Structures are given as structure tokens and as C-alpha cells.
Amino acid sequence: MTHPTEPAASKRRTFLKRAAVAAAVPATATLLGSGLPGTAFADGSPVLPDYAPIPSASVGPGLNEDGYFVGQIKGNLYWVTDSYYQAMFLTTQDGVVLVDAPPTIGHNLLRAIDKVTQANGMPGKVTHLVYSHSHADHIGAASLFGKDVVRIGHSETRRLLRIDADPNRPAPTETFDNRYVLKVGGERLELAYHGPNHSPDNIFIYAPDYATLMVVDVLYPGWVPFKSLAVSQDIPAWIKAHDVAMDYPWTTLVGGHLGRLGVRADGQIQKEYIADLETSTRKAMTSLDPTPYFQKYGPSGNSWAIFKTYLDAVAEEAARPVVAKYTGTLAAADVYTVDNAFTMLESLRIDAGILGPFSIRP
Numbered sequence: 001m002t003h004p005t006e007p008a009a010s011k012r013r014t015f016l017k018r019a020a021v022a023a024a025v026p027a028t029a030t031l032l033g034s035g036l037p038g039t040a041f042a043d044g045s046p047v048l049p050d051y052a053p054i055p056s057a058s059v060g061p062g063l064n065e066d067g068y069f070v071g072q073i074k075g076n077l078y079w080v081t082d083s084y085y086q087a088m089f090l091t092t093q094d095g096v097v098l099v100d101a102p103p104t105i106g107h108n109l110l111r112a113i114d115k116v117t118q119a120n121g122m123p124g125k126v127t128h129l130v131y132s133h134s135h136a137d138h139i140g141a142a143s144l145f146g147k148d149v150v151r152i153g154h155s156e157t158r159r160l161l162r163i164d165a166d167p168n169r170p171a172p173t174e175t176f177d178n179r180y181v182l183k184v185g186g187e188r189l190e191l192a193y194h195g196p197n198h199s200p201d202n203i204f205i206y207a208p209d210y211a212t213l214m215v216v217d218v219l220y221p222g223w224v225p226f227k228s229l230a231v232s233q234d235i236p237a238w239i240k241a242h243d244v245a246m247d248y249p250w251t252t253l254v255g256g257h258l259g260r261l262g263v264r265a266d267g268q269i270q271k272e273y274i275a276d277l278e279t280s281t282r283k284a285m286t287s288l289d290p291t292p293y294f295q296k297y298g299p300s301g302n303s304w305a306i307f308k309t310y311l312d313a314v315a316e317e318a319a320r321p322v323v324a325k326y327t328g329t330l331a332a333a334d335v336y337t338v339d340n341a342f343t344m345l346e347s348l349r350i351d352a353g354i355l356g357p358f359s360i361r362p
């Protein structure tokens, strides 16, 4: 197996390694080497907010000098992380089954697999690649595994990837609609589709021999969900997916993000966070008086200004008690809860029909 040795690649690895150590540096700025738009001031340096410290229980294992951590979950099942993203792999007598290929881990996936298979004596070639869903941030390094690898995913994943036509994400060669049992070299993974949630094609990957569930962009062990409730396309179904996940008898969860694995208490606390957010958003919608927003922007006919300022104010109000409750328990509660509240608010408006000042005119 070849590793990139040219100066550019090793320079980038050193850069990523440093970036990983400085955990507070946002991923976009770090990985793209650019500042965030709209925050640069006259001297060119961005003015960035301070946030609450990350609780120690939310932090995963330290990274090696290449910028990744690889660990055994149980038996032949392993996981790898760069502290931003996660992948899982199964070593078997007939080759490796890899689930997801996050581009930020990239060639470190090959290094991690080499390291593990050299130690346990199993063949190191990746023969099967499972896609959790079509999104490039989780499978954008899929092309690293060559043309011969068997690519397995949901039929909707294939349809979406054919539309995207991204050379880094070849479409699955094997697809399924509801259930698929993958047996390779004496090992087994159970893939299941339970309907749309974060994306229309997001699947559940269960390793029954190791009581491990991988489901991506639903549960975030130790952290609040990523911006706007994991930028999910179907919020009610994404919330239901929490229960679908908890109905599996797992003891270890691979969530696809951040630096550590999950335990069942992580799923429980995220369910509570979502329930609190919903309660708080419903309350803010009824308690916040919309009159000032209509008075300020109505006369000039700026309808969007009414929507923006009123809905933003509801989201701020809804987030306040949730941030207070979870800061110190869930990492980045103060980073993403306002965005999460806004998405909850929009879902309550458009999915549940709770329209507040924009409901049926009397």
C-alpha cells in the first residue's frame, strides 16, 4: 500500500496534525486554510467569539503524529477518527470491510487499516466499502479504494450519487431497499433502512457480534448536534431516528463525528436535549410578542425583515434556557443551540403547523 510522500502531502499532514492539537480551531478554517467570511476586520484578522470550555468527558483519545486515532471496539471491529469525523472497519479472513471514507481522515484510513491488520495478521486489503449515506463529508475519500472494491449502499444513495457524478464518490455497485446482511470472511454486518432522516438515504449499520451500531449524523456523543439539527432534511423523521437508534441493543455507538465513541447514556441525553429544545421553542413562540417586529418593518413593507427579526428572536429566546442547562454537560451547547432552535422552530411551523403570528387570519 503506498502512502503519499511528496512534500506537499507531508506538509499538509503536519499542518493537519497541528490543527488537530489546537482543538479550538474551527474545522472549516483549519482544513481550508482560509478565514471565515464576513469576520475580517481592517487588519485582516477575524474577530472570533469565545465559547465555554469543552467538558473533559466529551473529548476522545489523543491523535498520533499522523493526525488520527485507531482503536479496537471489540474483536475484529475497529474505529478510526481524526477528532472531526469517524469511520469503522471490520477485519476478516477475506479482507477488510470499511464503513464510510471521510475525506478529512483520507489516506490515514489506509494507514490505520495497515497498522491494525499488520498487528492482527488479517489481510489488509479493503474488499468492501459500505456507504452510510451519500454526503461527501462522510464518503468523499471513497475513490481511494480502487475499482475492484465492492461498494454497498442504499438504492437512494446510488440514485443521488449518480446525480452528483463526483469522481471521489463512485456510486454503490450493490444496493438494497430495506435490509442487507453483509457476510465476509466469517464476519457479519446488518444494514437497514428505516426511512429518511438526516438525509433521504441514511442507513443503520449494526454489528450484532459486537453490539455496535453505526448511524451517522443522528447522535453526537458528548456534544450537541451539528448546526441546524445536523442540517437534516426531514426534522420529524430525524427526531424519530433517535428512537430507532435506541431500539437497537447496542452498547457502543459510532456516530460518524467528533472524537469519541458513544454509550447509551449519550443517546439518552441527546433525546432530552431535543425534547427540552422543543418544549422551549413552543414556549417562546407563544410568549414572545410579535407586535414590535410588525410595527418596525410593516410600514416600509419589508416583509422579510419581520420574519427574520421575529423568528431570530424566538430562536434566541428558545435557546437561552437550553444553553444554560447543557453548558458543561454537552460540548458546544453555546455554539449551535440557537441554530438548532431556529431549525426546531421552522419544523414546528412547517411540519406541525404551529404558525404563531403567521397562522389563519381571524
Ligand SMILES: [Zn+2]
Pocket: 133, 135, 138, 198, 199, 217
Ligand atoms: Zn450527512
